[in-house]
Amino acid sequence: MRLYGRYASPFVRRVAVTLHLYDLPYEHSALMPFGADKTALAKLNPIARVPALELGGGEVLVDSAAILDHLDELAGPDRALTPSTGPDRRRVLTLLAVALGANEKLVAGLYERHFRPREAWHGPWLAACDKQVRDGFAWLDAEFAGPWFTGDGMTQADVSVAVFWLFGRAKRPTFFAGLGCRRLEALADRLQDTPAFAATRPEPEKLTSDLAATGESAPMRP
Ligand SMILES: N[C@@H](CCC(=O)N[C@@H](CS)C(=O)NCC(=O)O)C(=O)O
CATH class of the missing domain: 1.20.1050.10 (Glutathione S-transferase Yfyf (Class Pi); Chain A, domain 2)
Structure with a gap:
């Protein structure tokens, strides 16, 4: 998995903290949603915002809530930080x-x-x-x-x-x-x-x- 976005963004950081808490290894590309990085980001997210999470196989998730939902699924119901029901x-x-x-x-x-x-x-x-x-x-x-x-x-x-x-x-x-x-x-x-x-x-x-x-x-x- 590769996380896009700088930890300076609180939306990115809450995803990154959660990846660490779940012991899920990831690579990190500290793209900014402004300036020169915007073009690269737009290839991952049509509205060029962070965070984005690239999964194996090229699938890309965008928006911190949608990403956390997926990480909860990977962690399983016993470890998920958001209760499932x-x-x-x-x-x-x-x-x-x-x-x-x-x-x-x-x-x-x-x-x-x-x-x-x-x-x-x-x-x-x-x-x-x-x-x-x-x-x-x-x-x-x-x-x-x-x-x-x-x-x-x-x-x-x-x-x-x-x-x-x-x-x-x-x-x-x-x-x-x-x-x-x-x-x-x-x-x-x-x-x-x-x-x-x-x-x-x-x-x-x-x-x-x-x-x-x-x-x-x-x-x-x-
Ligand atoms: N609802 C989104 C908000 C993401 C967001 O606002 N990211 C900011 C960085 S802190 C961004 O990409 N801003 C650039 C823009 O909105 O064009 C989420 O939870 O991921």
């Missing part, structure tokens, strides 16, 4: 839907700041995105009883929320410090040095340095 499955899927939505609005706000000149930033749109990010993570924080989101074991909800939180906190330290999500903060701190997370550390990238110029780069307070 019933209330437990619905619960994890609901948590993931909110987490993915909040992360997508975070990314939308980053793109607005990165791709448009500052004088063209649309304040109401950025504020609406920020509200969805804030409300989504606040809801997740309130749902987290610990040590895991559901029951006694780690699920894909824990993996993805930790990945998304680490991504957001690195991109917008001041904003994330202000969210006051102490339980999510603790979850991410607990997972960030585990082998699967340590093996998939985000590469340094340009969006962070550009955003730093907006004054949102103050270090996170403990």
Whole structure:
């Protein structure tokens, strides 16, 4: 299997962490969904987004949720991080839907700041995105009883929320410090040095340095 996309993308990273947790070997091509890599990526995914996962035989899966669904199948129902049936499955899927939505609005706000000149930033749109990010993570924080989101074991909800939180906190330290999500903060701190997370550390990238110029780069307070 070959995973396409940089670990700097939280969608790619949650797939990569899961590959490690399932002990599934893979090769990695750190393609960017922008610039010169876009042409190569478009051969794998018509809309040239990451992640993409090439399976043996040339089949290509796109979108992190579809890829994780396949990895769960490879891992089997006893090891799959998303339960295969019933209330437990619905619960994890609901948590993931909110987490993915909040992360997508975070990314939308980053793109607005990165791709448009500052004088063209649309304040109401950025504020609406920020509200969805804030409300989504606040809801997740309130749902987290610990040590895991559901029951006694780690699920894909824990993996993805930790990945998304680490991504957001690195991109917008001041904003994330202000969210006051102490339980999510603790979850991410607990997972960030585990082998699967340590093996998939985000590469340094340009969006962070550009955003730093907006004054949102103050270090996170403990
Ligand atoms: N729903 C998709 C979202 C993937 C996504 O937004 N990837 C970003 C990188 S973080 C991307 O490829 N952006 C380029 C673009 O949208 O053109 C998933 O879960 O895989």
